[in-house]
Amino acid sequence: MNLHHILLIVRHELAVERRAAEVVGLVTPFALAALLVLPIALGIDQATTSRVGFAAFWMISLLFGGQIAWRQATGHVRAVTDQVRLSGIDPASAFFGRFLANLILLVLLMTISLLGTIVLFSPPPIAAAHWLGAGVLLFAIGLAVIATVISDLTIGLRSRGAIAALLVGPLAIPLVVAAAQVGQAATVSGQLRPGGILTWVLVLVLIDLIGIIAGVLTARPLEETLG
Amino acid sequence: MATKTLLRLREVAVSAGLVPIVASASMEVAPRECVGISGPNGSGKTTLLRVLATLRPPDRGEGEVLGEALGGPGVRNIRPRIGLLGHEPALAPELSLLDNLRFHARLRSGSTKSAEEVLETVGLKGAMDRRASDCSAGMLRRADLARLFLHSPDLLLLDEPTDGLDRDARPLVAAAIEACLERDGAAVVVSHDASNLAETSTRIHHLDGGVLR
DSSP, rough: OOOOHHHHHHHHHHHHHHHHOOOIIHHHHHHHHHHHHHHHHHOOHHHHHHHOOOOHHHHHHHHHHHHHHHHHHOOOOOOHHHHHTTTTOOOHHHHHHHHHHHHHHHHHHHHHHHHHHHHHHHHOOOSOOHHHHHHHHHHHHHHHHHHHHHHHHHTTTHHHHHHHHHHHHHHHHHHHHHHHHHHHHHHHHOOOOOTTHHHHHHHHHHHHHHHHHHHHHHHHHHHHHHH | OOSSOOOOEEEEEEEEEEEEEEEEEEEEEEEOOEEEEEEEEEEEEEHHHHTTSSSSSSSSEEEEEEEETTSSHHHHHGGEEEEEEEEEOOOTTTSSSHHHHHHHHHHHOOOOOOOOOOHHTTOOOGGGTBBBSSSHHHHHHHHHHHTTSOOOOEEEEEETTTTTTOTTTHHHHHHHHHHHTTTTOEEEEEEEEEHHHHHOSSSSEEEEEEEOO
């Protein structure tokens, strides 16, 4: 892999987002609005809203993170992808660059949503904030990998949008379950022990690593096969 | 140029699932040749051009582009020497024309001209900062054409290059082809209208019913 090529792709993807402002101007404000609606719907019972705060956060992360993942999986112009191939850039570098750009956007959404959750729901104090942060990051990595792999798999297909939507949701569910468990354990105990945070962190790390390695290793054969 | 023939196809066939798109295509293109391929809509011209661009391997038959076998591992090495103007503009709609061309310039490390220079060449100096999504089809075609002037391809593949271009811009297509041929390169131009090809092509093939004649 070539670092210069990876950064070139990251920069391009983020430039497209900066001009389109879909994540910052559309998805994130709607995610915050959805977070705002929930405590209003539950009434002003602070004990209840405090208890469901992180559950709401993970639900919002799945729904709106999935939206970003779907957008990233389907938004590329095929002719531009063709030119990237013709430029001679290593497909693994292109894959990793798109993955990093997706990751940055997802981390942005989740960070803002997490802050929104803390302000709106006043959840109980977190015993191990760093483990919650790790859960958020590992979830974002997994979702970014899923989005990038699906993008490569469905490029050129007529029903790309529908197929990507069908794939992103089910594949993201195990991730959000594991990440929510990390978050739950981080708020309750924060102890790094088997059966607690450690198991779920390892599950997430394993899913993420498998996704990244599979994506990098299959980028070249996939590119040549799909034509 | 190391090879005598820049491009050779022998009984190449391509299909989409069970539907044959190109049934049989055989041709050779030598340096300094510009070959036209005409055919009705849906006859497989764009698919054939993707095969020549090494973006799609043939399902049957064999071929060679710039000395590398189609579908072989070596095609990755010759891709930067291919200039492709596809049917759809290779421009991100969210970005300005200048940002799009800058991205393409950075992609090709051996770019000989800047994005600003090539946009000026195609008459888009005043529209550099306009988003691609806000441009007319003709402007997008010009901007896509500008991409070909960023580097010096040995093989130029053009899909309906004059589509959407006004009369003033048409000589730009001829200029791109001429510059490539002067470097001992070759060009393949496809169009549904054979009269579009007569001016620039040294010979014209016809693709009909999936067969290249």
